[in-house]
Amino acid sequence: MSLSDPVMREIAKKALLDYKICMNCYARNAPTAKKCRRCGSKRLRPKKAKRTAKR
Numbered sequence: 001m002s003l004s005d006p007v008m009r010e011i012a013k014k015a016l017l018d019y020k021i022c023m024n025c026y027a028r029n030a031p032t033a034k035k036c037r038r039c040g041s042k043r044l045r046p047k048k049a050k051r052t053a054k055r
Helices: 006-017
Strands: 020-022 044-046
Touching: none
Parallel strands: none
Antiparallel strands: 020 044
8 A cells, every 4th residue: 555645644644643642651642632541640742743754
């Protein structure tokens, strides 16, 4: 499956980057989370999008 299709690219981007990371235990949480599912901490940050250059 090629990711040249813009719709498929957007679906893949959302699945890989649309979540929050706990700054205490590094657990992956839902994008709408208010506290960590694993440790209960409220210290959440959005997943950083890694910038890549086109080849």
